[in-house]
Amino acid sequence: MIFYRRVETKAILLGLIENYCFVKQFKISGRPKAMLTIVNYYKMSQDSKSEKSTYYTGEAKFSPVPMTVSSPAIKLIDKNKVRANAVEAMHMQAHQQIGMLRKQAELIMQQVQEIEDRLKISELIYQADMRFKPVMGQIYHLYEKEEKGKFLVSMIAPQEWGRSKAFSRYLSTIRLLSDSTWDVLDKASFNFEEFEEAIPSNQDA
Numbered sequence: 001m002i003f004y005r006r007v008e009t010k011a012i013l014l015g016l017i018e019n020y021c022f023v024k025q026f027k028i029s030g031r032p033k034a035m036l037t038i039v040n041y042y043k044m045s046q047d048s049k050s051e052k053s054t055y056y057t058g059e060a061k062f063s064p065v066p067m068t069v070s071s072p073a074i075k076l077i078d079k080n081k082v083r084a085n086a087v088e089a090m091h092m093q094a095h096q097q098i099g100m101l102r103k104q105a106e107l108i109m110q111q112v113q114e115i116e117d118r119l120k121i122s123e124l125i126y127q128a129d130m131r132f133k134p135v136m137g138q139i140y141h142l143y144e145k146e147e148k149g150k151f152l153v154s155m156i157a158p159q160e161w162g163r164s165k166a167f168s169r170y171l172s173t174i175r176l177l178s179d180s181t182w183d184v185l186d187k188a189s190f191n192f193e194e195f196e197e198a199i200p201s202n203q204d205a
Contacts, residue, residue, distance in 0.1 A: 172185070
Protein backbone atom coordinates (compact mmCIF):
# COMPACT_ATOMS: atom_id res chain seq x y z
CA MET A 1 0.00 0.00 0.00
CA ILE A 2 2.83 2.35 0.84
CA PHE A 3 4.42 1.67 -2.52
CA TYR A 4 1.18 2.32 -4.39
CA ARG A 5 0.72 5.59 -2.53
CA ARG A 6 4.15 6.66 -3.68
CA VAL A 7 3.29 5.65 -7.24
CA GLU A 8 0.17 7.84 -7.13
CA THR A 9 2.17 10.94 -6.26
CA LYS A 10 2.39 13.72 -8.84
CA ALA A 11 6.19 13.56 -9.17
CA ILE A 12 6.26 9.91 -10.24
CA LEU A 13 3.29 10.35 -12.55
CA LEU A 14 4.95 13.30 -14.28
CA GLY A 15 8.03 11.22 -14.76
CA LEU A 16 5.99 8.36 -16.15
CA ILE A 17 4.21 10.68 -18.62
CA GLU A 18 7.48 12.12 -19.92
CA ASN A 19 8.93 8.65 -20.47
CA TYR A 20 6.23 6.37 -21.82
CA CYS A 21 8.75 3.60 -22.51
CA PHE A 22 9.61 3.51 -18.88
CA VAL A 23 5.95 3.01 -18.04
CA LYS A 24 5.76 0.00 -20.34
CA GLN A 25 8.70 -1.62 -18.53
CA PHE A 26 7.55 -0.65 -15.03
CA LYS A 27 5.85 -3.66 -13.35
CA ILE A 28 4.73 -3.97 -9.77
CA SER A 29 3.43 -7.28 -8.50
CA GLY A 30 2.60 -8.30 -12.04
CA ARG A 31 0.09 -5.45 -12.47
CA PRO A 32 1.51 -3.06 -15.09
CA LYS A 33 -1.99 -2.37 -16.46
CA ALA A 34 -2.96 -0.65 -13.25
CA MET A 35 -0.03 1.72 -13.58
CA LEU A 36 -0.90 2.50 -17.22
CA THR A 37 -4.50 3.18 -16.20
CA ILE A 38 -3.35 5.65 -13.57
CA VAL A 39 -1.00 7.35 -16.01
CA ASN A 40 -3.64 7.56 -18.75
CA TYR A 41 -6.18 8.99 -16.30
CA TYR A 42 -3.71 11.64 -15.19
CA LYS A 43 -2.92 12.56 -18.81
CA MET A 44 -6.62 12.85 -19.62
CA SER A 45 -7.22 15.06 -16.59
CA GLN A 46 -4.32 17.31 -17.59
CA ASP A 47 -5.58 17.54 -21.20
CA SER A 48 -9.08 18.42 -20.00
CA LYS A 49 -7.64 21.17 -17.78
CA SER A 50 -5.67 22.62 -20.69
CA GLU A 51 -8.78 22.51 -22.88
CA LYS A 52 -10.91 24.20 -20.22
CA SER A 53 -8.35 26.96 -19.88
CA THR A 54 -9.01 27.96 -23.52
CA TYR A 55 -12.76 28.41 -22.97
CA TYR A 56 -14.36 31.78 -22.17
CA THR A 57 -15.36 31.91 -18.51
CA GLY A 58 -16.62 35.50 -18.19
CA GLU A 59 -20.09 37.00 -18.44
CA ALA A 60 -22.28 35.85 -21.32
CA LYS A 61 -22.92 39.39 -22.60
CA PHE A 62 -19.19 39.91 -23.16
CA SER A 63 -18.56 36.52 -24.75
CA PRO A 64 -17.03 36.55 -28.24
CA VAL A 65 -19.19 33.52 -29.15
CA PRO A 66 -22.85 32.66 -28.38
CA MET A 67 -23.18 30.99 -24.99
CA THR A 68 -26.97 30.63 -24.77
CA VAL A 69 -29.85 29.88 -27.12
CA SER A 70 -31.03 33.48 -26.92
CA SER A 71 -27.60 34.87 -27.83
CA PRO A 72 -27.44 36.69 -31.18
CA ALA A 73 -26.09 34.61 -34.01
CA ILE A 74 -22.59 35.40 -35.21
CA LYS A 75 -22.43 35.64 -38.98
CA LEU A 76 -19.31 35.47 -41.06
CA ILE A 77 -18.47 38.69 -42.90
CA ASP A 78 -18.36 38.48 -46.69
CA LYS A 79 -15.58 40.95 -47.50
CA ASN A 80 -16.40 41.02 -51.21
CA LYS A 81 -20.03 41.86 -50.47
CA VAL A 82 -19.02 44.57 -48.00
CA ARG A 83 -16.66 46.06 -50.58
CA ALA A 84 -19.31 45.93 -53.31
CA ASN A 85 -21.89 47.62 -51.08
CA ALA A 86 -19.41 50.35 -50.15
CA VAL A 87 -18.56 51.03 -53.79
CA GLU A 88 -22.25 51.13 -54.72
CA ALA A 89 -23.01 53.59 -51.91
CA MET A 90 -20.04 55.71 -52.95
CA HIS A 91 -21.27 55.96 -56.55
CA MET A 92 -24.81 56.71 -55.41
CA GLN A 93 -23.67 59.57 -53.18
CA ALA A 94 -21.39 60.92 -55.90
CA HIS A 95 -24.19 60.87 -58.51
CA GLN A 96 -26.56 62.64 -56.12
CA GLN A 97 -24.02 65.38 -55.44
CA ILE A 98 -23.23 65.72 -59.15
CA GLY A 99 -26.96 65.99 -59.91
CA MET A 100 -27.39 68.73 -57.31
CA LEU A 101 -24.40 70.64 -58.67
CA ARG A 102 -25.73 70.34 -62.23
CA LYS A 103 -29.10 71.76 -61.16
CA GLN A 104 -27.34 74.62 -59.40
CA ALA A 105 -25.20 75.22 -62.49
CA GLU A 106 -28.30 75.26 -64.72
CA LEU A 107 -29.97 77.75 -62.38
CA ILE A 108 -26.87 79.95 -62.40
CA MET A 109 -26.66 79.83 -66.19
CA GLN A 110 -30.35 80.72 -66.41
CA GLN A 111 -29.77 83.71 -64.14
CA VAL A 112 -26.76 84.74 -66.23
CA GLN A 113 -28.88 84.55 -69.38
CA GLU A 114 -31.61 86.67 -67.78
CA ILE A 115 -29.06 89.31 -66.78
CA GLU A 116 -27.57 89.35 -70.28
CA ASP A 117 -31.04 89.70 -71.84
CA ARG A 118 -31.95 92.47 -69.42
CA LEU A 119 -28.71 94.26 -70.28
CA LYS A 120 -29.42 94.08 -74.02
CA ILE A 121 -33.00 95.30 -73.56
CA SER A 122 -31.79 98.12 -71.32
CA GLU A 123 -29.29 99.29 -73.93
CA LEU A 124 -32.05 99.39 -76.54
CA ILE A 125 -34.51 101.16 -74.22
CA TYR A 126 -31.97 103.90 -73.47
CA GLN A 127 -31.87 104.58 -77.22
CA ALA A 128 -35.62 105.26 -77.26
CA ASP A 129 -37.14 108.73 -76.95
CA MET A 130 -37.31 109.55 -73.23
CA ARG A 131 -38.22 113.15 -72.28
CA PHE A 132 -37.80 112.80 -68.53
CA LYS A 133 -35.35 111.41 -66.01
CA PRO A 134 -36.55 107.96 -64.95
CA VAL A 135 -36.76 107.14 -61.26
CA MET A 136 -35.57 103.80 -59.92
CA GLY A 137 -38.39 101.48 -58.99
CA GLN A 138 -40.97 103.35 -61.05
CA ILE A 139 -42.99 101.72 -63.82
CA TYR A 140 -43.00 103.07 -67.38
CA HIS A 141 -44.36 102.01 -70.75
CA LEU A 142 -42.57 101.34 -74.01
CA TYR A 143 -44.22 102.24 -77.34
CA GLU A 144 -43.33 102.17 -81.00
CA LYS A 145 -43.88 105.50 -82.72
CA GLU A 146 -45.68 106.11 -85.98
CA GLU A 147 -42.32 106.27 -87.67
CA LYS A 148 -41.09 102.71 -87.88
CA GLY A 149 -37.90 101.98 -85.98
CA LYS A 150 -38.42 104.73 -83.41
CA PHE A 151 -39.58 104.07 -79.87
CA LEU A 152 -40.92 106.05 -76.92
CA VAL A 153 -40.72 105.57 -73.16
CA SER A 154 -43.68 107.18 -71.40
CA MET A 155 -45.21 107.39 -67.94
CA ILE A 156 -48.70 107.11 -69.47
CA ALA A 157 -50.27 103.65 -69.60
CA PRO A 158 -51.91 102.44 -72.84
CA GLN A 159 -55.45 102.83 -71.48
CA GLU A 160 -54.73 106.40 -70.31
CA TRP A 161 -54.13 107.79 -73.77
CA GLY A 162 -56.86 109.75 -75.49
CA ARG A 163 -57.44 110.07 -79.18
CA SER A 164 -54.21 111.99 -79.65
CA LYS A 165 -51.90 109.12 -78.85
CA ALA A 166 -48.25 109.56 -79.81
CA PHE A 167 -47.54 105.96 -80.75
CA SER A 168 -48.60 103.32 -83.20
CA ARG A 169 -48.12 100.26 -81.04
CA TYR A 170 -47.73 99.38 -77.38
CA LEU A 171 -44.76 97.08 -76.73
CA SER A 172 -44.31 96.46 -73.01
CA THR A 173 -44.42 97.76 -69.46
CA ILE A 174 -40.97 98.27 -67.97
CA ARG A 175 -39.47 99.17 -64.60
CA LEU A 176 -36.14 100.79 -63.78
CA LEU A 177 -34.07 98.70 -61.37
CA SER A 178 -31.49 99.86 -58.85
CA ASP A 179 -28.63 98.83 -61.14
CA SER A 180 -30.02 101.16 -63.87
CA THR A 181 -31.16 98.23 -65.99
CA TRP A 182 -34.74 97.82 -67.19
CA ASP A 183 -36.96 94.90 -66.24
CA VAL A 184 -39.64 93.88 -68.75
CA LEU A 185 -42.72 93.07 -66.66
CA ASP A 186 -44.90 91.48 -69.35
CA LYS A 187 -42.34 89.34 -71.15
CA ALA A 188 -45.01 87.21 -72.82
CA SER A 189 -46.22 90.09 -75.02
CA PHE A 190 -42.78 91.60 -75.65
CA ASN A 191 -41.04 90.66 -78.90
CA PHE A 192 -37.39 91.23 -78.10
CA GLU A 193 -36.11 90.12 -81.52
CA GLU A 194 -38.34 92.59 -83.33
CA PHE A 195 -37.37 95.38 -80.97
CA GLU A 196 -33.67 94.52 -81.28
CA GLU A 197 -33.79 94.54 -85.09
CA ALA A 198 -35.53 97.91 -85.23
CA ILE A 199 -33.03 99.86 -83.12
CA PRO A 200 -29.88 99.19 -85.23
CA SER A 201 -31.74 100.16 -88.37
CA ASN A 202 -32.68 103.40 -86.65
CA GLN A 203 -29.04 104.01 -85.71
CA ASP A 204 -27.86 103.40 -89.27
CA ALA A 205 -30.32 105.95 -90.59
